[in-house]
Structures are given as structure tokens and as C-alpha cells.
Amino acid sequence: MEKIIEIKNLSYSYPDGTAALDNVNLSVFMGDCVGILGPNGAGKTTLLLHLNGILNGNSSVKIGGLxxxxxxxxVIRSKVGLVFQDPDDQLFMPTVFDDVAFGPVNMDMGTGEVQKRxxxxxxxxxxxxxxxxxxxxxSYGExxxxxxxxxxxxxxxxxxxDEPTGNLDPKHRKEFIKFLSATDITKIIASHDIDMVKSICNKVAIMDKGSIAAFDTKENIFKNKDLLKLHSLY
Amino acid sequence: MQHSYIDKYAGLDSFLHGLDPRAKVIVSFIFIFAVVLSNPTAYLSFALYGLALLILLAVSKVPSSFVFKKTLIVIPFVALVALSIPFMKGKDGLALFTGILIKSYLSIFCMTMLTSTTKFPRLLKAMERMKVPSIFIMIMSFMYRYLFVLIDEFHRMQRARDSRSLGRVGRWDTVKVLSNIIGVLFVRSYERAERVYLSMCSRGFNGEIKTLD
Incomplete structure (x- = not known):
């Protein structure tokens, strides 16, 4: 299988000196769905921001070999689709059409192609x-x-x-999960929604205090109750 | 949340709503120029301008209470700015002052008619086609998108304050708390701007504003 994401010894501190990531290593294969679980402030969002170069720790992230x-x-930003947690940050154009077209327009597509996309x-x-x-x-769900x-x-x-099911009502949450499990794109999902991770991910990484505490198949992680308890997940 | 959008009635169906937004923009600007350039004591022409606007208002089916409320908001600001004019030497200051008040009211009335008969995104598209620099359009589109997010946030903070202040606040306390809220609001907007920028970058934005033709 082809490695699509490769993170080696990634460390990052915010400009004010707070260490956010400490020696993170992670390899994700094509078609994987990786759930990232961890308590608040564990560095989940910071890690995600490294995947499309918004943040740049020490250039130790590779996407599809690049x-x-x-x-x-x-190139990387057209390969990695990052969705922020707060939809008011994600949707910044006046109309829905303009927002969905923003990416394709920036990729220099013609009008017809943009419409189609x-x-x-x-x-x-x-x-x-x-x-x-x-x-x-x-509405929030929309x-x-x-x-x-x-x-x-x-x-x-x-x-x-980043937290795709946060604040959604049960019906919309269920629909969202159904949609996510139906797409076979490689997915990285940071969340507190353990049930969602259980139902759609095949691998789970547990983050705590800026590093990956465990990374394994979903079955092995959820079997290990002590591990979950240790990281406030159970 | 409870607040009225500036283009709340832009979805109505009337002759005025159906016009090409470009025509409306051009006519509005000509109208405002005419108002601003006319003599401060030309009360007859002011009356005619006002009458024209009232006819438009009647045609547009937009509730007049909405328009009057929107237009009156601006008057205190104008009055404050123009407050020194009546005391100017050598000119008929009071006439100038009333002239300015009337002119600004008519201009605001005209702009309100424009925004309440045209959906804002369509207004932006029209300006884009009229070759208004894209940076201005981008700024206005962000303003339109985030103004209400900001107002919502303000209301939420106000509510949080009210639910903890037990209704026993003096006027001075209100001012103090309000200034805190404004401060926090500023920091929050700053941080949101940062996140929005990151989200734009994530979707391929590199500083150059591209539009669909």
C-alpha cells in the first residue's frame, strides 16, 4: 500500500513559546481513515494545521511523497482538503455558491468546470x-x-x-457520519466523538500533551481500557 | 438571533427589485451627487428629491417603518460631526447646518432604498461587473458576511452579562462592562480574522483575488 502522509519527528512551538507538538511520528496509507482522539489542548488541531502547510514545524511532513x-x-493545498471546526471560519463568502467555488476558482479552473464542481x-x-x-x-448543521x-x-x-460532528443534532450527526463512511477518500478526523470514530475509522491515534501516545488499529485501541482511561477518554 | 439584516426586504417582488442592480447603483450615485452638490438652502429641490424617494419607497413595497428606522440611525452621528458649523464666522451657519442634515438624510435614504431592494451579493456582483477594484468588493463582502456574526457575538455576551448581573447594575457599571465587552469583541474579531485567513489559504488563496467571470 502507498503511504500518503508521512510525519517524522515533527515538533512545533507557538511563537509565544508554548510547545504544542513534541516529536510526532505518523504514517497514513491511502484509503485509511484515522481518528485522532485526545483531551482538550492535546495538539490535535495544531497537528492538522501542519498537514497542508498552514503551520510549518521543521519540514518533516510529506504528503504523497512531497x-x-x-x-x-x-499542489499540497489542492490535495489536502482541510475543514475548520467553526463553520463561520470556513464559510467566508456572501453566498453558498461563492464559498464552494472559492477553491476551484483559486485552482484556475474555467467557469464551466467550476460550475460542475x-x-x-x-x-x-x-x-x-x-x-x-x-x-x-x-443553520449550524447546514x-x-x-x-x-x-x-x-x-x-x-x-x-x-477538525471536529466534524461537534454541536450537530443527532439526526444531522448521523447523516454526516453516513456520508463520511461512504466516501473512500483518505480521512484524518480529529474529534471528541468517540462513537463516530468507532464507526468510521479503521485506525486511531491518541494524542496527549503534544505527542502521539498510541497509534494502532481501532480494535486494539478500544480494547485497551487502561490506555483510554489514562488519556481521559473513558 | 434577533437582528434585522440590511437587505432584509431585498427578496420582495416589485418593479424596483427587478431592475438590473447596475442601473440602481449608477442612479443612486448620480442622485447622491445631485443632492450633495445642490445649494444648502435649495429647500424646494430637497423637497422634490424627498418626494422622488417617497414614490420609490411606495413602489418598492418595502415597509416604510423599516426604512425610516434605518435612516434615522445615522442622523445623530451627522449632527455630532456638524455640530460646530452653526458657530462658524462670516457665514449663515444655521442654514448650512440644516442643509447638511437634510442632504445626509436624503443620501442615506437613497442608499437604504438601494440596499433594501437589492440582495447584497447581487450588488457586489454588479459592482464587480462595473470594474470596481476587487479589493473593495472583497472588503465589502467580508463586512456583509461577518457584521452579523459580530452582532450575534455581542448579543450573546450581553446576555451572559445580564444573566449574571441580577438586574442591579448602576449606570457606571454598565459603561464599565460595556467597554470590557467591546474590548473582548475586538480581540475575538482579530482572532477570527486570522482563522478566516488560514481557511482561505487552505483553499488555495495566495494573496491574489480571483473571480469567476
Whole structure:
């Protein structure tokens, strides 16, 4: 199998000196769905921000064999679709259409292709009739789904999701999980939603205090109750 | 959350709503120029301008209470800025002052008519096609998108304050708490701007604003 993400000895401190990541190693294969669990402040979001070069620790992240650095940035960002936790950060254009088209337009696609991508992406999250709607008039669940469409329109090879089911009501959460398990793109999902990780991921990484405490198949991780308890997950 | 959007009534169906937004933008600007350039004591023309706006208001089906409320908000600011004018030497200051008040009211009225008969995204598209620099359009689109997020946030903080202040606050306390809220709001907006920028970068933004033609 092909390694699609390779992180070696990644460490990162925020400008104010707070150490956020400490010697992280992680390899993800094509088609994997990796759940990242861990208490608040464990460094999950910081790790995700390294996957498309928003943050750059010590250039030890490789996506599809390409090192994440300044010169590969545009290629990497078209391969890695990162969805932020707060949909009000993800949706910044006036209409849903403009938002979903933002990525494709930046990838220099022609008008026809952009239209096609937007329709396809909105269709896959079941929001096609929302195209002309205005983002701030939508409900939280609708915003969450459209957030996902904004990266699906870029046809990414890897989906990176920060807390995708957070704050969703049970019905929308279930729909979201169903949708995620149906797509076979490689996925990295940081979440506190253990049941969701259990149902869609095949591998689980546990993060605590900036490092990966455990990385194994879902079965092995969830069998180990002591491990879960140790990291406030049980 | 409870607040009215500036283009709350832009979805109505009337002759004015159906016009090409570009035409409306051009006419509004010509109107405002005419108002601003007319003599401060030309009360007859002011009355005619006002009448024209009232006719438009009637045609547009937009509730007049909405428009009047929106337009009155601006008057205190204008009055404050123009407060020194009546005391200027050598000119008829009071006439100038009323002139300015009337002119600014008519201009605001006109802008309110424009925004309440045109959906904001369509207004932006129209300006884009009229070759308004994309940086201005981007700024206005962010303003439109985040103004209400900000207002919501303000209301939430106000509510949190109210639920803990047990209704026994003096006026001075209110001012103190309000200034805190504004401070926190500023920091939050700053941080949000940072996150929005990151999310733009994640989707291939590299400083150059690209638009779909």
C-alpha cells in the first residue's frame, strides 16, 4: 500500500513559546481513515494545521511523497482538503455558491468546470438547492455540511476534518457520519466523538500533551481500557 | 438571533427589485451627487428629491417603518460631526447646518432604498461587473458576511452579562462592562480574522483575488 502522509519527528512551538507538538511520528496509507482522539489542548488541531502547510514545524511532513514546504504549497493545498471546526471560519463568502467555488476558482479552473464542481460537491452533501443562499442565514448543521462541500469541490486526495460532528443534532450527526463512511477518500478526523470514530475509522491515534501516545488499529485501541482511561477518554 | 439584516426586504417582488442592480447603483450615485452638490438652502429641490424617494419607497413595497428606522440611525452621528458649523464666522451657519442634515438624510435614504431592494451579493456582483477594484468588493463582502456574526457575538455576551448581573447594575457599571465587552469583541474579531485567513489559504488563496467571470 502507498503511504500518503508521512510525519517524522515533527515538533512545533507557538511563537509565544508554548510547545504544542513534541516529536510526532505518523504514517497514513491511502484509503485509511484515522481518528485522532485526545483531551482538550492535546495538539490535535495544531497537528492538522501542519498537514497542508498552514503551520510549518521543521519540514518533516510529506504528503504523497512531497515535502510540505513553500514551493509545494499550492499542489499540497489542492490535495489536502482541510475543514475548520467553526463553520463561520470556513464559510467566508456572501453566498453558498461563492464559498464552494472559492477553491476551484483559486485552482484556475474555467467557469464551466467550476460550475460542475460546485454542483457535484453540493449534491454529495445533499445541499444542491442551497446554492444561492446566503451563508449567515443558514443553520449550524447546514453550515457544517456546506463547509465540507467547500473542500470536496477541490477534489482532494485527503480530507482533514477538525471536529466534524461537534454541536450537530443527532439526526444531522448521523447523516454526516453516513456520508463520511461512504466516501473512500483518505480521512484524518480529529474529534471528541468517540462513537463516530468507532464507526468510521479503521485506525486511531491518541494524542496527549503534544505527542502521539498510541497509534494502532481501532480494535486494539478500544480494547485497551487502561490506555483510554489514562488519556481521559473513558 | 434577533437582528434585522440590511437587505432584509431585498427578496420582495416589485418593479424596483427587478431592475438590473447596475442601473440602481449608477442612479443612486448620480442622485447622491445631485443632492450633495445642490445649494444648502435649495429647500424646494430637497423637497422634490424627498418626494422622488417617497414614490420609490411606495413602489418598492418595502415597509416604510423599516426604512425610516434605518435612516434615522445615522442622523445623530451627522449632527455630532456638524455640530460646530452653526458657530462658524462670516457665514449663515444655521442654514448650512440644516442643509447638511437634510442632504445626509436624503443620501442615506437613497442608499437604504438601494440596499433594501437589492440582495447584497447581487450588488457586489454588479459592482464587480462595473470594474470596481476587487479589493473593495472583497472588503465589502467580508463586512456583509461577518457584521452579523459580530452582532450575534455581542448579543450573546450581553446576555451572559445580564444573566449574571441580577438586574442591579448602576449606570457606571454598565459603561464599565460595556467597554470590557467591546474590548473582548475586538480581540475575538482579530482572532477570527486570522482563522478566516488560514481557511482561505487552505483553499488555495495566495494573496491574489480571483473571480469567476
Amino acid at each position: 515535502t510540505v514546504d513553500e514551493k509545494n504549497l499550492s 460546485v454542483d457535484g460537491a453540493l449534491d454529495s452533501v445533499d445541499m444542491k438547492e442551497y446554492k444561492e443562499r446566503i451563508s449567515h442565514h443558514l 453550515k457544517k455540511r456546506i463547509s465540507l462541500a467547500t473542500v470536496l469541490s477541490m477534489n482532494p486526495e485527503i480530507l482533514v476534518l
